[in-house]
Amino acid sequence: MNASFLSFKNWFGSNSALMQGAAAPMLVVAILSMMVLPLPPWMLDTFFTINISIALMVMMVAAYMLKPLDFAAFPAVLLLTTLMRLSLNVASTRVVLLEGHTGPGAAGAVIEAFGHFLIGGNFAVGLIVFSILVVINFVVVTKGAERIAEVSARFALDAMPGKQMAVDADLNAGLIDEKEAKRRRAEVSEEADFFGSMDGASKFVRGDAVAGILILLINIFGGFMIGMLQHDLTASQAADSYILLAVGDALVAQIPGLLISVAAAMVVSRVGKERDLSGQIVNQMFVSPRVLGITAAIMGILGVIPGMPHTVFLGIAMLLGYGAWALAHRPVPVEEVPIAPVSAADGEASWDDLQPVDQLGLELGYRLITLVDKNRQGDLLTRIKGVRRKFAQEVGFLPPPVHVRDNLELKPSGYRITLRGVIVGEGEAFPGMFLAINPGGISTPLIGTPTTDPAFGLPAHWIDAQQKEAAQMAGFTVVDSETVMATHLSHLMQVQAAKLLSRTETQQLVEHVSKQAPKLIEEVVPKMVPIAVFQKVLQLLLEESVHIRDIRTIIESLAEHAGTTTDPAELAKRVRVALSPAIVQQIYGPMHELNVIAIDPALERLLVQALGNPNGQGQALDPGVADILTRKAAEMALKQEEIGIPACLLVPDQIRSAIARLVRRVAPRLQVLAHSEIPESHTIRIGPILKGAAS
Numbered sequence: 001m002n003a004s005f006l007s008f009k010n011w012f013g014s015n016s017a018l019m020q021g022a023a024a025p026m027l028v029v030a031i032l033s034m035m036v037l038p039l040p041p042w043m044l045d046t047f048f049t050i051n052i053s054i055a056l057m058v059m060m061v062a063a064y065m066l067k068p069l070d071f072a073a074f075p076a077v078l079l080l081t082t083l084m085r086l087s088l089n090v091a092s093t094r095v096v097l098l099e100g101h102t103g104p105g106a107a108g109a110v111i112e113a114f115g116h117f118l119i120g121g122n123f124a125v126g127l128i129v130f131s132i133l134v135v136i137n138f139v140v141v142t143k144g145a146e147r148i149a150e151v152s153a154r155f156a157l158d159a160m161p162g163k164q165m166a167v168d169a170d171l172n173a174g175l176i177d178e179k180e181a182k183r184r185r186a187e188v189s190e191e192a193d194f195f196g197s198m199d200g201a202s203k204f205v206r207g208d209a210v211a212g213i214l215i216l217l218i219n220i221f222g223g224f225m226i227g228m229l230q231h232d233l234t235a236s237q238a239a240d241s242y243i244l245l246a247v248g249d250a251l252v253a254q255i256p257g258l259l260i261s262v263a264a265a266m267v268v269s270r271v272g273k274e275r276d277l278s279g280q281i282v283n284q285m286f287v288s289p290r291v292l293g294i295t296a297a298i299m300g301i302l303g304v305i306p307g308m309p310h311t312v313f314l315g316i317a318m319l320l321g322y323g324a325w326a327l328a329h330r331p332v333p334v335e336e337v338p339i340a341p342v343s344a345a346d347g348e349a350s351w352d353d354l355q356p357v358d359q360l361g362l363e364l365g366y367r368l369i370t371l372v373d374k375n376r377q378g379d380l381l382t383r384i385k386g387v388r389r390k391f392a393q394e395v396g397f398l399p400p401p402v403h404v405r406d407n408l409e410l411k412p413s414g415y416r417i418t419l420r421g422v423i424v425g426e427g428e429a430f431p432g433m434f435l436a437i438n439p440g441g442i443s444t445p446l447i448g449t450p451t452t453d454p455a456f457g458l459p460a461h462w463i464d465a466q467q468k469e470a471a472q473m474a475g476f477t478v479v480d481s482e483t484v485m486a487t488h489l490s491h492l493m494q495v496q497a498a499k500l501l502s503r504t505e506t507q508q509l510v511e512h513v514s515k516q517a518p519k520l521i522e523e524v525v526p527k528m529v530p531i532a533v534f535q536k537v538l539q540l541l542l543e544e545s546v547h548i549r550d551i552r553t554i555i556e557s558l559a560e561h562a563g564t565t566t567d568p569a570e571l572a573k574r575v576r577v578a579l580s581p582a583i584v585q586q587i588y589g590p591m592h593e594l595n596v597i598a599i600d601p602a603l604e605r606l607l608v609q610a611l612g613n614p615n616g617q618g619q620a621l622d623p624g625v626a627d628i629l630t631r632k633a634a635e636m637a638l639k640q641e642e643i644g645i646p647a648c649l650l651v652p653d654q655i656r657s658a659i660a661r662l663v664r665r666v667a668p669r670l671q672v673l674a675h676s677e678i679p680e681s682h683t684i685r686i687g688p689i690l691k692g693a694a695s
Contacts, residue, residue, distance in 0.1 A: 027080065034087040038094060047088055048110040048252050054081060055256035055263075062263040069187065072194055074267055075201035081260050082204045085253050089215045092252075096245045097222050110252055126247030130216065130254060137258045138209040145265035146199075146206060152268055153192075153199040163188045165439055165477040176386075198268055205261050212254050219246035289327035296320035359400035360500065361418040362489065363407035368415055370431055371482055372404055380404075383486040391493050395542070396549035397509045399493060399500045415485060417492055419499055425492045427454030429481040434468050436461045436476040444474040454484065455491040495668075498542035506535040513551055524555050528562040529571075536568035537575060544660055545671070546576065546583055553578050569657065580677040587646050587671050594684045596650040596673070597636050600691040603629075604652065612654040626662060629690070634667040636688045641669065648673055650684065 034047070058077060065071050164185060171181040223242025227233040296317045303313030362384070364372070371380040384402050392398045410416060417425040428451070429435075436446055437453050437460040448461035463471055463478075471478050479487070493500060510531070514521040525534050537558065538548050548554060557578035558571060565571060576583065588594055599607070607629075610621040637647035648671045651659050656674040663670050678684060 028083070031080070031083045031087045034091045037091075039091045041095065044088070044092055044095065045110045047084075047091075051081075051084055051088060051253075051256050054084075055259035059259045059263040059266070062266040065267070068194055068198075068267055069190055071267060072190065074264070075194070075197035078201045078204050078260065078264060081256070082208045085208060085257060086211060089211070089249070089253050092249045093215060093219055093222075096219060096242065096249060097226055126244070126251065130247060130250050133251070133254050133258060134209060134213060137254070137261050138206065141258070141261040141265050142205045142209060145261065145268055146203070148265070148268045149195065149198040149201075153195040160188055160192050161439070161475055163472055166472075166479055170479075170483060195268070198264070201264070205257070205264055208257050209261075212250060212257065215253075216246055216250040219249065287327070289324040292320050292324035292327065296324060357421040358403040358418060359420060359502065360493075361403045361405070361421075362485075363405060363410060363416040363418065365410040365412045365414045366406060366408060367412040367431065368429060368481075368485075369406055371429075371485075378482075380482045380485065383482050384489065387486050387490045387493070391490065391497075394549070395494070395497055395547050396551060397501060397505055397538075399497075400502070400505065402489070417489055419492075419496055424496060425454065425488055427484070427488060429484050430462055431481050433462050433464055434471070434478050434480055435484050436463050436467075436471040436478050439475070439477055442475045444476075446471060446474075446476070455488045494545070497545075498539040501535065501539055501542060503531070503535060506531060506538065509538075509551070510534075513555070517552060517555075520552065520555055520559075524559045524562070529558050529566075533566060533568050533571070534558070537572045540568060540572035541575065541579075544664075545586075546579065547586065550579060550582055553582075573653075573657065576674075577676050581679045581681075583673070583677060584679060584682060587648055587673075592682050594648070594678065594682055595640075595645050595687045596648050596684050597633075597640070597688050597690055598650055598686045600689055603691060607655050607659070608652060611658040612652070630663050630666045632690055633663045633670060636690060637667045637670040640687070645687070647671065649690070650675065650678075 039047070058074075058081065061071055062074070167176075167181050167184045167188070170176045170184075171178070176184070220243050223246055224235070224238050227238030227242050228235065296319075299313050299320065300317035302308055303310050303317055371378040374381075381404065384404070388399055388402070407416065411428065413428045413430050415427060415429060416423055435451075435453065436448065437458050439458065446461045446463055447467060448463035451460050451462060452458065453460045461471075461476075468478050510521060510525055525531060529537075538554070541548055541554075554575050557575045561571060561574045584594065606625070607621070633649060637649075640647040647667070647669060649659065649663070650673055653674040653676050656672055656677075660672040663672065
């Protein structure tokens with residue numbers, strides 16, 4: 001016995017996945033079989049009861065979900081429940097028309113109960129009640145849900161780019177990892193697919209309501225004909241038997257249909273993800289004592305008017321008034337702020353009074369202090385840690401810690417980013433509000449404070465939480481205050497990477513590499529290349545946004561060329577050639593055909609004559625030519641970026657570094673590559689031509 005039980009248990013466990021996968025097709029086949037196979041009355045009772053139970057379960061799930069994707073299977077459930085109701089209608093119609101002449105219990109106890117208990121055995125009342133239910137379902141609930149689903153589907157598709165950009169912004173700022181970014185992107189895509197499915201699935205509910213009306217009319221007409229022509233019943237007897245059964249059958253199907261319609265409306269009209277529907281209603285409608293008090297006063301005035309039902313009105317007024325009083329006098333938790341003891345400053349000055357300058361600092365106005373207070377759910381410090389981790393993974397060295405402190409000289413909502421005591425960036429952030437960034441081309445107006453994104457200078461608006469969903473649907477990239485500050489810090493750290501690499505960070509980098517390749521470090525740094533030269537080479541690379549993650553290739557290249565030159569600029573040039581595949585991939589990604597900006601041959605000869613002499617001899621570059629060159633280079637770089645092509649200028653080797661320094665101020669995003677820095681595996685395609693003043 002035990003052996004057979006264990007064998008059955010093992011078989012069931014191994015085949016459970018197969019059975020789950022076959023459950024949906026088997027259910028559809030069973031539902032459709034009810035349309036063609038005759039069902040006895042007791043089986044109809046069973047299936048009608050199951051249908052009502054499923055409808056109640058669906059409505060309860062819709063009421064307690066927090067976000068639409070919590071019930072992602074709802075469109076499929078909607079289809080299956082609609083098919084089940086229609087199959088039961090067909091099966092019950094067969095029984096009503098075949099056995100209706102035998103009495104009110106011919107189609108089962110459920111239909112008989114709905115025909116007698118709910119409408120008192122009066123088919124005229126039943127027709128009116130059924131008509132009212134159809135109007136509520138078809139005109140009010142279904143029509144509204146269908147419109148909301150249609151608009152939500154369109155807005156969800158329009159909001160996809162903005163939401164995807166917000167995920168990318170969090171990923172670039174180091175706030176989330178690649179796994180979390182992948183999950184969020186999938187959630188955005190699933191949300192758009194869900195609302196698109198709901199837009200189509202809402203037609204099932206509407207069609208079900210129409211089918212209910214047609215089936216009722218067919219049952220009434222068919223019952224009259226069969227009762228009077230086949231069973232020799234009078235018109236009154238046929239009406240009592242067949243019409244009563246038809247109305248009971250229609251009500252049995254219409255009430256679950258109305259429940260499913262209400263569930264569909266609750267799913268598509270759901271706003272917010274923090275509470276379920278009941279929690280939202282209680283938290284938003286019964287939280288203000290002023291609202292309850294005014295309502296109580298109006299109900300009290302109506303209750304004392306002669307002719308009004310005084311007991312009901314005054315009773316409700318007293319109940320609302322007590323609720324308003326209770327809300328107004330509820331205890332408010334007082335937050336205890338610890339007061340630091342004041343120490344006397346009567347001692348002599350000492351070296352402890354001399355505070356070192358912060359290598360990297362973040363100063364906050366007093367309203368932003370809550371963002372770093374974990375007791376108030378502030379997670380700015382956690383995001384800063386993520387920014388440093390992301391920077392180290394991408395750039396190739398661990399940046400100095402960010403010293404966060406308050407500064408009462410700033411605006412209450414202002415913040416300031418400093419590098420060695422020098423301000424490199426500042427902006428404003430508003431806790432509890434969101435920054436809606438216009439990525440370009442969006443003309444939808446927003447209610448908020450216009451501003452610019454502090455990191456990249458894009459037009460933006462500060463909006464409140466109620467407008468977040470609408471802004472995302474319009475295509476804006478919506479981020480919170482912590483993300484704004486973390487992204488700004490991350491961008492400035494990327495721009496100032498060369499200055500962040502001090503002697504301390506360089507020494508720590510050498511020690512880190514020595515753990516992985518001790519022989520390589522021992523032979524090159526500091527024997528062949530002094531630590532100061534090594535630091536300068538890395539800074540020259542970082543100044544042009546070249547990441548130093550491939551530190552082994554850098555050290556091997558230095559070992560190869562350190563015997564011929566000790567000039568950091570020349571060594572950096574040789575290292576760039578060694579890193580050329582990584583540099584090109586950083587600019588162009590996986591593309592192997594590189595679209596580049598070229599220089600007109602006449603202008604190129606002039607630049608080589610003026611800038612190409614390593615000893616500094618030769619004619620100087622005319623200031624007018626330099627101004628035209630930088631201005632046109634900036635214009636071409638902007639045009640390339642607008643059409644989605646990386647902005648890269650290809651120049652001869654001997655003038656690459658000079659041209660890079662020349663255009664860096666006016667076009668910081670323009671990359672300058674030398675001919676020797678193009679890998680053999682890549683090809684170039686000449687795009688725009690940079691011409692001189694003569695052109």
